[in-house]
Amino acid sequence: MEIVILAVVIAVVLVGAVSGLVVGGRRKKQLPPAERPSATPTITTPPAEPRVGDEAETPRDESRRTIEEVDLPAAEAPEAPPAEAEPAPAAPEVEVPEPTEGRLVRLRARLARSQNALGKGLLTLLSREHLDEDTWEEIEDTLLTADVGVVPTQELVERLRERVRVLGTRTPQELRTLLREELLKLVATDAPRAVKTDNGLETPAVVMVVGVNGTGKTTTTGKLARVLVADGKSVVLGAADTFRAAAADQLQTWGERVGARTVRGPEGGDPASIAFDAVKEGIAEHADVVLIDTAGRLHTKAGLMDELGKVKRVVEKQAPLDEVLLVLDATTGQNGLVQARVFAEVVNITGIVLTKLDGTAKGGIVVAVQRELGVPVKLIGLGEGPDDLAPFDPEAFVDALIGD
Ligand SMILES: Nc1nc2c(ncn2[C@@H]2O[C@H](COP(=O)(O)OP(=O)(O)O)[C@@H](O)[C@H]2O)c(=O)[nH]1
């Protein structure tokens, strides 16, 4: 009798324990974050556009356990829950970019090569006791070598000659002031330098980045996204360089670092449809700015015009295109100017980004390209680091060239 009762008690306890475990198992099954049945990243139609940010929010080691897999370990290992709770998936780390204030001043050492070739070279020459024809020719050569361009060089030399003559005896300080003023005249323009990212409309500001391959478009787009995020703006990226899949990956990586969504499509897809989707996404999530990275295939002018024209048109169906930034590699000199001319004929450039000004002696290209296009340099790239992009400030630039 007692044995029977004992057996019944044991049975009840066992049933209870087992059902408890099963319930526990079911609950646990609900614990992992909502699984996404379709994580395939190549959907192209706008509504189904894969949202990169979504993927970033999902824990990387998201498990895909079946019901059987969940129940089995629970039945045999009651102490499983705490053990499983431990490997909490690390939240994707979003970086806080460096503030943009005074970046050029911080990065001025990067202009060292330009500085030695241009500013310091000129100061040294101007400080000579006798400024004879040979010296003036050397001054001219220095300017030309630094890619200032023929016409601006002649203008500058003429003004310097005149002012030095008036000055008579020259102290180093006077010469420095004089050179600073004259260089500033060459570099300064009346046009606003700020990248237009505030259009006062409901729709986001749209910035398109164009230029030849390898000049630094994608890098600049990524760095600019960081600048904007640092300034408290929300950004959506459009990977409209569909020529290589790697280009979209590269842009997406930049975006993920600062929590910006990247709209992308299949390799070889239509750049205009990506641009369209990116702006649409920007509007949907009330982003402040949409940055569109484009391909720089300069195969034919007609092809380029066709592609960029189409991107522009689809963007403008939804929101005004506020900026078209032309990215130029400062180390390519006159070649860069030729490229600039072609792009300017194809699309209405509103600002120039001069990349790779670090480690080149050709800082004078700032002057030449502004003259060439009649458009201000708005940003300069001073390295490959994520925060090596500075708003262009003529005074800080000239000061960096001449040195203290
Ligand atoms: N030193 C230096 N390298 C840069 C700068 N901007 C871009 N780059 C490098 O230039 C290369 C091409 O850049 P990328 O953005 O892929 O060019 P894209 O083909 O125009 O998109 C990369 O290795 C970049 O790191 C810069 O300001 N300074």
Ligand SMILES: [Mg+2]
């Ligand atoms: Mg690129």
